[in-house]
Amino acid sequence: MKRQWGVWGLAAVFVGAGALHLLRPSVFDSIVPRWVAPGVFPSARSVTLLSGVAELAGGLGLLFPRSRRAAGWGLAALLVAVFPANVEMARTPERFGLPAWVLWVRLPLQPLLVWWALWAGQGGWRQGAGRVSRGRSGPA
Template identity: 70%
Template sequence: MTTESRRPAPGVLVLAALFVGAGVLHVVRPEPFDRIVPPGLPFSARTATLLSGAAEVAGGLGLLHPATRPAARWGLLALLVAVFPANVHMAQHPERFPLPGWALWARLPLQPLLMWAVWRAGRR
């Protein structure tokens, strides 16, 4: 494998930066993410925030190397499926968030697009 083929494509770098940045924010500033967590989980909202943040950082970093890209792809896809209920919960309770309700609903269809980007980025 040449050095060129090992280097992540620009789109993969952007996606990796998005996930690593979001994951770091989950740890550095967890309060807004805690509010998104729907009730009924078997652990606290803070635990869910920190776990999802760690998964985002690990997945984003995993996209950077060809050997770990496939595992990062599956991990990030699982994460995106797991957090989708939190995004729905957020849209259902717009009064708790500083965004208009329509924007919270409009972002839900973006989740499959993000999943598609992760699927493509996770190839070797």
């Protein structure tokens, strides 16, 4: 049961974050690095909305065993993809009204979130999952 709380907790984090991206996109538009939009994407708003949908889908996907593995990998990839936005925030704290130290401290937390997403994608690494049997194999 403890493992499920870890999966559900991460699902709640991403569903909440995704909902915020969709309900208050202007808060997140300024975080999008200028080289991403316009550039790779047509606008910061398109990046905000796309990441919000991805967070919602990944968070909800963690709740269902059939989609959990894909959701975990997808969320891990999303966390890697948004890392440049976190670096941009740390480099230009005056744009966001947050203390610079807060923005720098959160950067090393990103790998922990990636690990959590991969862990949750495995269903909290159920005990015994992926173990190789030490018994005899094949016909006796």
